[in-house]
Amino acid sequence: MSGAGTPTVPLLEARRVVKDYPSVKVLKDVDLSVAEGDTLAVIGPNGAGKTTLFKVLSGEVFADSGSVLFRGADVTRMPEWKRVRAGFGRSFQVARVFKDLSAAANVLVAVEAAFRNMPPGPRKLLACDPARAALERVDEALDEVGLSARSRVEAKLLSHGDKKRLELAMSLVLRPTILLLDEPTAGMSPADRKSSVDLIAAVKTRHGMTVVLTEHDMGVVFDLASHVAVLHHGEMIATGSPAEVRENPLVRKIYLGSGAGHA
Numbered sequence: 001m002s003g004a005g006t007p008t009v010p011l012l013e014a015r016r017v018v019k020d021y022p023s024v025k026v027l028k029d030v031d032l033s034v035a036e037g038d039t040l041a042v043i044g045p046n047g048a049g050k051t052t053l054f055k056v057l058s059g060e061v062f063a064d065s066g067s068v069l070f071r072g073a074d075v076t077r078m079p080e081w082k083r084v085r086a087g088f089g090r091s092f093q094v095a096r097v098f099k100d101l102s103a104a105a106n107v108l109v110a111v112e113a114a115f116r117n118m119p120p121g122p123r124k125l126l127a128c129d130p131a132r133a134a135l136e137r138v139d140e141a142l143d144e145v146g147l148s149a150r151s152r153v154e155a156k157l158l159s160h161g162d163k164k165r166l167e168l169a170m171s172l173v174l175r176p177t178i179l180l181l182d183e184p185t186a187g188m189s190p191a192d193r194k195s196s197v198d199l200i201a202a203v204k205t206r207h208g209m210t211v212v213l214t215e216h217d218m219g220v221v222f223d224l225a226s227h228v229a230v231l232h233h234g235e236m237i238a239t240g241s242p243a244e245v246r247e248n249p250l251v252r253k254i255y256l257g258s259g260a261g262h263a
């Protein structure tokens, strides 16, 4: 959140973003603003366009029109890999891990992929011995998400919750400035969900990251979010503090009052 007085540039912004697929207009002039340090939850019914918005923010797909700004700079057409290097971290609605690789190898692949073909200057980020520094980071990231004991286990043998944790480690290892989490607790048991919420809150605080997440579970939203944005049929119908959004009559009518919070 920005302090009183001087206006600061948002860390991430979407301005009038439009995205159509052949048979459906998915995002209709969507505006979004995320200040450094915020935890913004994007909520909305199934098919509202949340994942598509994440894809546009992360560069997996490009907007048809409108723009995406990162620290005030236009990144609308910047490819996803460049955004990763610029500080974007992302997890997916369905965890994307290499199922035949161990947990540690998955995290190492994430480091390798991000630094491959990088000129020597930025490679110094990995200190003087890149291989050793990378391995240390892998251990640190796995430890952070509580997967140290399973670092040699193939990803396909991990539980659903652990796969999501592994994906988080794959993002954290790159020390992102902003973390985009698409339904980080989807399909989890209540106990796993609680530990995921605690984990996200802990890593956010430890690293001072900004977090944008989509989530159907309102308990998770109101536990984690400093701000909430509501998408409905591709339109941003409300943004504000969790309390403001919860009290918004339109939101209550079309979303919170009508079967929201499904698994």
Ligand SMILES: Nc1ncnc2c1ncn2[C@@H]1O[C@H](COP(=O)(O)OP(=O)(O)OP(=O)(O)O)[C@@H](O)[C@H]1O
Binding pocket: 021, 022, 024, 026, 044, 045, 046, 047, 048, 049, 050, 051, 052, 053, 093
């Ligand atoms: N690649 C695609 N091609 C065509 N239509 C798509 C594509 N991706 C998404 N859509 C459509 O766009 C709309 C929004 O989908 P999106 O996945 O962004 O919604 P969502 O809010 O993430 O939903 P959920 O809560 O179920 O995850 C849906 O009607 C969906 O069918």
Ligand SMILES: [Mg+2]
Binding pocket: 050, 051, 052, 093
């Ligand atoms: Mg989705």
